[in-house]
Amino acid sequence: MIPVFEPVIEEDDIEAVANALRNGEVSGTFGQSITDFENEFAAYVGCKYAVAVNSGTSALQLAVAAADIGEGDEVLVSASTNIATALAALHNGALPVPVDSEPHTWNLDLELLEELITPRTKAIIPVHLYGHPVDMDELMRIADEHGLLVIEDCAESHGATVRGRMTGSFGHMACFSFYANKVITTGEGGMVTTNDEALAERLRLLRNLAFTEPRFRHEIAGFNYRMPAYVAALGLSQFHKIERIIENKRRVAHAYIKNLKDIPGLQLPVELDWARNIYWMVGLVVHPEFGLSRDALTAALEAEGIQTRTFFCPMNQQPVLEAQPGYKAVLAPVADRLWETGLYLPSTWTLDENTIAHICDAIRRAPGAWKAAA
Numbered sequence: 001m002i003p004v005f006e007p008v009i010e011e012d013d014i015e016a017v018a019n020a021l022r023n024g025e026v027s028g029t030f031g032q033s034i035t036d037f038e039n040e041f042a043a044y045v046g047c048k049y050a051v052a053v054n055s056g057t058s059a060l061q062l063a064v065a066a067a068d069i070g071e072g073d074e075v076l077v078s079a080s081t082n083i084a085t086a087l088a089a090l091h092n093g094a095l096p097v098p099v100d101s102e103p104h105t106w107n108l109d110l111e112l113l114e115e116l117i118t119p120r121t122k123a124i125i126p127v128h129l130y131g132h133p134v135d136m137d138e139l140m141r142i143a144d145e146h147g148l149l150v151i152e153d154c155a156e157s158h159g160a161t162v163r164g165r166m167t168g169s170f171g172h173m174a175c176f177s178f179y180a181n182k183v184i185t186t187g188e189g190g191m192v193t194t195n196d197e198a199l200a201e202r203l204r205l206l207r208n209l210a211f212t213e214p215r216f217r218h219e220i221a222g223f224n225y226r227m228p229a230y231v232a233a234l235g236l237s238q239f240h241k242i243e244r245i246i247e248n249k250r251r252v253a254h255a256y257i258k259n260l261k262d263i264p265g266l267q268l269p270v271e272l273d274w275a276r277n278i279y280w281m282v283g284l285v286v287h288p289e290f291g292l293s294r295d296a297l298t299a300a301l302e303a304e305g306i307q308t309r310t311f312f313c314p315m316n317q318q319p320v321l322e323a324q325p326g327y328k329a330v331l332a333p334v335a336d337r338l339w340e341t342g343l344y345l346p347s348t349w350t351l352d353e354n355t356i357a358h359i360c361d362a363i364r365r366a367p368g369a370w371k372a373a374a
């Protein structure tokens, strides 16, 4: 089976973790790895501060908590995303409100934002989906006009840029994931970046059970979202090759696009002229002209030993969110369609051209696809 994604751990990564363990770098208070990872990552993103945590989900929850967003507040989120984006609002007592997708980039449609803003709206969490950035210049203009806080969900967009500027440097805060399938991995892990010193301090406080003086007497309810030190050592080692990984992710995507672009009914990832797409995953949307449904294509590829995964189930179709008091039913027809017709292909950054050609061939030859139908 060609897996949809395989983590790539190299000898230098193993060495980095082993060295950290040899030095007794276990939890966050031991050694230099966490501070080094935070400082180098912040500099890469173009932010003054970075706060390492134990997952992308924790990063998002911590960011919403640090912004004091809670009960009675609404948070606009991309409809098409991982549930973690919406749970960041939900677990803080706020209401996530989905924003439908744009059909070509699959990101939230900025033209829909203003009609969804109410007096209760406090923040927007845009997701740079599958590695294509949201137009953050335009999003920040709208947010500033309405006095809204912006938390970028960069779980899938490390190194993606908008007019040359890194995703994660636009919003008041930005959240990254280092899960196994992310651009760089620590197994589990995350990071919040910000340029705001007060927010950085509050993020650090809340990350560590909100310890203040005297120790063990707590004024506010914090979390334990700390990243272990040997995990940060892995993060740092992975981070040092981030540009090589991104170049390869782009190579993989370009090979797929070149190979598949003439097939009717297959919609491929785009890269708008102001954007650098890092193609976290190579998505496809299957239109009727292809002759086969997404599910039939998935089954045909599975039979050839090629694993795929569907696009996200949108936030307007999530039973866990519908059950929330005050739930707002918002329509998101584009995100609904992406959920039904979108899939992503094996996207490991080490995939070679022959394997990609083999996968594209399997798509072309899928029984019942456009050629046979023609």
Ligand SMILES: Cc1ncc(COP(=O)(O)O)c(C=O)c1O
Residues within 6 Å of the ligand: 055, 056, 057, 058, 081, 082, 084, 085, 127, 153, 155, 156, 177, 178, 179, 188, 189, 190
């Ligand atoms: C868009 C998005 N947000 C948040 C997350 C959550 O990150 P984590 O798995 O590190 O908790 C993920 C992926 O896992 C994601 O794809």
